[in-house]
Amino acid sequence: MKQLHKYQESFYKAIFTNKPPLLQDAIGEVEEFNERFNIYSNNVFSSLKNVLKDDFPLCRKILGEQKFNQVTFEFVRNFPPESGCLLAYGQKFSRFLEVFFPALPYLKDISQLEWAKKEIYYREDSIPLDPQIISTTPEDKYEALTFKFPEATFFSESSFSLQEIWEDFEKEKEKVKAPKTIPSYSLIIRPRFQVKHDWLKAEEFCFLKKLYEGKPLGEAFEKATHINPDFNLSETLGIALTREYFTRVEVSHEN
Amino acid sequence: MTHSFSSLDTSAKVGVSLKHCYYEEVLEDKPNINFFEVHSENYMSEGGSSLAWLEAIRESYPISLHGVSLSLGSTQDLNKVHLKKLKNLIQKIDPFLVSDHLSWSIINGIYLNDLLPIPYTKESLKVMSDHIREAQDFLSRPLLIENPSSYLYFPKNEFSEPQFLTELVKKTGCKLLLDVNNIYVSSHNNQFDPNAYLEELPLNCIEEIHLAGHNRDHKFYIDNHGCHVQEEVWELYKKTLKRFGRISTLIEWDDHIPELNVLLEEAEKARKYQIEYGNYETAA
Numbered sequence A: 001m002k003q004l005h006k007y008q009e010s011f012y013k014a015i016f017t018n019k020p021p022l023l024q025d026a027i028g029e030v031e032e033f034n035e036r037f038n039i040y041s042n043n044v045f046s047s048l049k050n051v052l053k054d055d056f057p058l059c060r061k062i063l064g065e066q067k068f069n070q071v072t073f074e075f076v077r078n079f080p081p082e083s084g085c086l087l088a089y090g091q092k093f094s095r096f097l098e099v100f101f102p103a104l105p106y107l108k109d110i111s112q113l114e115w116a117k118k119e120i121y122y123r124e125d126s127i128p129l130d131p132q133i134i135s136t137t138p139e140d141k142y143e144a145l146t147f148k149f150p151e152a153t154f155f156s157e158s159s160f161s162l163q164e165i166w167e168d169f170e171k172e173k174e175k176v177k178a179p180k181t182i183p184s185y186s187l188i189i190r191p192r193f194q195v196k197h198d199w200l201k202a203e204e205f206c207f208l209k210k211l212y213e214g215k216p217l218g219e220a221f222e223k224a225t226h227i228n229p230d231f232n233l234s235e236t237l238g239i240a241l242t243r244e245y246f247t248r249v250e251v252s253h254e255n
Numbered sequence B: 001m002t003h004s005f006s007s008l009d010t011s012a013k014v015g016v017s018l019k020h021c022y023y024e025e026v027l028e029d030k031p032n033i034n035f036f037e038v039h040s041e042n043y044m045s046e047g048g049s050s051l052a053w054l055e056a057i058r059e060s061y062p063i064s065l066h067g068v069s070l071s072l073g074s075t076q077d078l079n080k081v082h083l084k085k086l087k088n089l090i091q092k093i094d095p096f097l098v099s100d101h102l103s104w105s106i107i108n109g110i111y112l113n114d115l116l117p118i119p120y121t122k123e124s125l126k127v128m129s130d131h132i133r134e135a136q137d138f139l140s141r142p143l144l145i146e147n148p149s150s151y152l153y154f155p156k157n158e159f160s161e162p163q164f165l166t167e168l169v170k171k172t173g174c175k176l177l178l179d180v181n182n183i184y185v186s187s188h189n190n191q192f193d194p195n196a197y198l199e200e201l202p203l204n205c206i207e208e209i210h211l212a213g214h215n216r217d218h219k220f221y222i223d224n225h226g227c228h229v230q231e232e233v234w235e236l237y238k239k240t241l242k243r244f245g246r247i248s249t250l251i252e253w254d255d256h257i258p259e260l261n262v263l264l265e266e267a268e269k270a271r272k273y274q275i276e277y278g279n280y281e282t283a284a
Helices: A002-017 A020-027 A033-055 A057-078 A093-100 A106-121 A139-144 A162-170 A202-212 A217-227 A233-242 B020-029 B049-058 B080-093 B122-139 B161-172 B180-190 B194-200 B231-244 B260-277
Strands: A145-148 A153-158 A184-189 A196-200 A248-251 B014-017 B035-039 B063-066 B097-101 B104-107 B110-116 B144-146 B175-179 B206-211 B249-251
Touching (some): A002 B104, A002 B110, A033 A106, A057 A093, A057 A162, A093 A106, A106 A184, A139 A145, A139 A217, A145 A202, A145 A217, A153 A202, A162 A184, A184 A202, A196 A202, A202 A217, A202 A233, A217 A233, B014 B260, B020 B049, B049 B080, B080 B122, B097 B206, B122 B161, B144 B206, B161 B175, B161 B194, B175 B180, B180 B194, B180 B206, B206 B231, B231 B260, B249 B260
Parallel strands (some): B014 B035, B014 B249, B035 B063, B063 B097, B097 B144, B144 B175, B206 B249
Antiparallel strands (some): A145 A248, A153 A184, A184 A196
């Protein structure tokens, strides 16, 4: 096994260090070797860069073709995939962007949103809760209600106003503006098969996040009112049920 | 899941690559095609609409699962997690074929997203054979092994590619997926006779044929699955049918994906040639 392993090691190193002569020594003299080798090397890089190009379109738009090309090349070189199932490739891209572009701190949050949209697409399916079930619960039990969310749920909290740039991009505007330093909150969720991305107010985010963490409705409501005393519980709950955020409801027996 | 092929059914069978953009059309129009093929890795998920579409389409068509990342030619152990995912998918879809490549792509836990070439030596034969046997045992079914497009050759090869494939069939009981476009592309790049290649392969071991287009913009031809099957490849396909008889044939298209009709027209062309040239009784 030594020769084959040596060859594969050399091939791998050659791809990532761009030094094909090492490999040439391993397999002997081959005519036009570098040109031939580069076909493989280019395939590896371009296919993986294309995965990132497809999964992070807004980051690409913000950075422009040249910078995105550069950062994806470096990412592939530093973080090649560890599995042949590329559905999971790109998970570390957000952190990489944060280090690579410190002057664009919002890029990390945007890339996390883009990653979440991809990731939850492939998570376990779920069946939304039938809202009628809530109406059969006695009113004195409401405070103790706890809710289950779909497996495919992602809460995003950012120090930047991401909604405008996100919506501009979805409307295919030619230019997107850098977001302001105003906090924004959103929920990406996939009940059934459709990925939904909803922008939330701070108090709505707090309320839903607490429910997601398994806190009873009464406690989640209380936390939300700390942020905004006028928090509208019935409206938020109504939206959550209409948008199919929940898969199950139970009465908590704590306390 | 009632749709499958009988081993006694020797009628012409053609299929096309199934892409996201075709799902609705396939379920609504039910095109006249014998099977669809997907890349296994794209459906190794816990859920999601792609998997649901595939399961729905499976109700009406046989499916072939074509993999690109078992990395059977790697010196490192097979990825058990990946194998398990493949097995789960097989249990969900009940494919009529499961295939992967004569290549390697994983080393030291790193996955290089390409079908990298292996030297055709006794050492490689042992590695490949052991891995094919292990995968087949785990999956409880034979694998089809596909000849890849090649852009370099190894002067110290101890086997030709068809000899190497023949040895794999003998040692493991695997079957072959013969990519006629890949033979043509490799023969151009590595200067060998594609007809002699066909002659070197034994009869009765090929269970699927792939046809696709390649790019000729450079000195070396590049297998890009992004255009119509070239005329020279159709000619080689006719010779393949004459030698091996009618074999399920797939039109592969992975880049610059056109309307489904374009693939269906190519598939009809393949069906016509199967009827014309692929008579079992006259096969050599």
